[in-house]
Amino acid sequence: MLPEAKGGGGHGPIIKWLIEEEFAKVSPGLAFALAPAIGEAYYLLGMAPKLVDKYLDAALDGTAKFTFTGTDPVGSFNHTEAPVFAVKDGDDWILNGTKLFATYGTIAKFHFPSGKCDDGKFRQWYVDAETPGVEAKAVDKKLGLAGTMNGDVSYRNVRVPHEQICNVPNGAEFDRIGNQSGYIGACCCAVGGAQGILAKTVDYMKQRTSHGEPLGSMTVIADHLARFATRIEAAQCFLHTELQGFRKGYGGKPHTSMLKPFCCDMFADVARGCLELWGGIGVNEDVGVSRYIRDALTMLAADRPATAHYQQIAHVVLGLDVKKTLSI
Numbered sequence: 256m257l258p259e260a261k262g263g264g265g266h267g268p269i270i271k272w273l274i275e276e277e278f279a280k281v282s283p284g285l286a287f288a289l290a291p292a293i294g295e296a297y298y299l300l301g302m303a304p305k306l307v308d309k310y311l312d313a314a315l316d317g318t319a320k321f322t323f324t325g326t327d328p329v330g331s332f333n334h335t336e337a338p339v340f341a342v343k344d345g346d347d348w349i350l351n352g353t354k355l356f357a358t359y360g361t362i363a364k365f366h367f368p369s370g371k372c373d374d375g376k377f378r379q380w381y382v383d384a385e386t387p388g389v390e391a392k393a394v395d396k397k398l399g400l401a402g403t404m405n406g407d408v409s410y411r412n413v414r415v416p417h418e419q420i421c422n423v424p425n426g427a428e429f430d431r432i433g434n435q436s437g438y439i440g441a442c443c444c445a446v447g448g449a450q451g452i453l454a455k456t457v458d459y460m461k462q463r464t465s466h467g468e469p470l471g472s473m474t475v476i477a478d479h480l481a482r483f484a485t486r487i488e489a490a491q492c493f494l495h496t497e498l499q500g501f502r503k504g505y506g507g508k509p510h511t512s513m514l515k516p517f518c519c520d521m522f523a524d525v526a527r528g529c530l531e532l533w534g535g536i537g538v539n540e541d542v543g544v545s546r547y548i549r550d551a552l553t554m555l556a557a558d559r560p561a562t563a564h565y566q567q568i569a570h571v572v573l574g575l576d577v578k579k580t581l582s583i
């Protein structure tokens with residue numbers, strides 16, 4: 256996704272998302288890991304162009320990992336209770352605080368922490384992982400998305416020059432690039448993951464027999480599978496429409512906040528329903544279907560849970576007087 260002039264492929268994010276969707280058929284966890292590895296980071300690099308040259312080689316050979324550290328222990332969108340993370344000191348900022356669950360938190364060469372400043376505004380910086388005061392601890396065990404590593408990152412008196420503030424043009428653009436694209440990536444993992452477990456389940460339903468007939472030829476089971484296929488198709492249509500919309504520019508309507516819970520709820524429902532059709536063998540880890548449900552459930556929390564997204568929809572689309580909590 257780096258520019259061709261820099262030796263990259265010059266691709267936009269859509270190709271990355273389609274790759275994520277394909278990978279997710281086999282491993283939603285690996286697909287989810289692609290998001291910060293090859294995606295949003297390069298978009299932010301566009302806002303921090305000095306980094307492109309510094310990290311070009313490592314970015315091109317895939318060894319430069321980036322991490323977005325934004326989730327404060329008081330809650331990822333609890334802006335009113337968020338502690339002050341950054342204080343201005345002359346031409347520098349001093350960062351103090353902890354950020355949870357950052358994807359690639361322990362192996363990233365580069366961090367994009369965001370948080371509240373002493374003037375009450377939220378800002379984002381780029382920080383080299385080697386900067387004194389930056390420490391990361393791996394989250395060793397989690398429910399699912401085992402292919403994605405997470406870390407809790409602490410910043411203790413980390414001094415960052417003012418010029419390392421991300422060159423974010425405006426709030427809407429930050430939201431589109433920093434947040435919306437992450438939500439879309441999660442949706443690609445959800446749609447691909449649902450396609451993956453459904454395909455495996457349909458195959459099994461053709462092989463597994465009862466009373467001499469494949470289970471899949473029984474109306475009740477065929478009906479379940481057809482309903483799952485329909486929900487996946489609907490989510491994929493919504494997702495691919497949104498991909499086109501992203502290409503054209505964020506139009507101010509928070510469709511991704513409808514899309515993220517829509518796709519992730521669908522994946523969780525399909526994974527649960529499919530797993531049930533495998534009977535006892537489905538919970539045997541060697542069979543490779545139970546991890547889809549763990550991944551699906553983990554994705555309900557990643558990239559913000561449904562309540563946060565629907566709150567945004569209620570506020571912006573329905574005009575209800577609820578607090579708008581998602582955008583910085």
Ligand SMILES: Cc1cc2nc3c(=O)[nH]c(=O)nc-3n(C[C@H](O)[C@H](O)[C@H](O)COP(=O)(O)OP(=O)(O)OC[C@H]3O[C@@H](n4cnc5c(N)ncnc54)[C@H](O)[C@@H]3O)c2cc1C
Pocket residue numbers: 322323324325326327328329330331332333354355356357358359400403405553556557558559560561562563566580
């Ligand atoms: C696999 C994975 C990868 C992640 N990667 C990253 C990453 O790279 N960088 C990063 O910064 N974070 C990352 N996160 C963290 C993730 O963004 C947060 O966990 C998520 O946004 C939820 O925030 P929280 O844990 O603070 O939940 P809480 O804020 O504690 O929320 C708990 C529940 O209450 C609801 N809730 C909270 N406040 C309100 C409210 N005002 N109104 C209504 N409902 C509310 C929430 O929707 C949720 O259902 C990752 C998480 C996971 C699971």
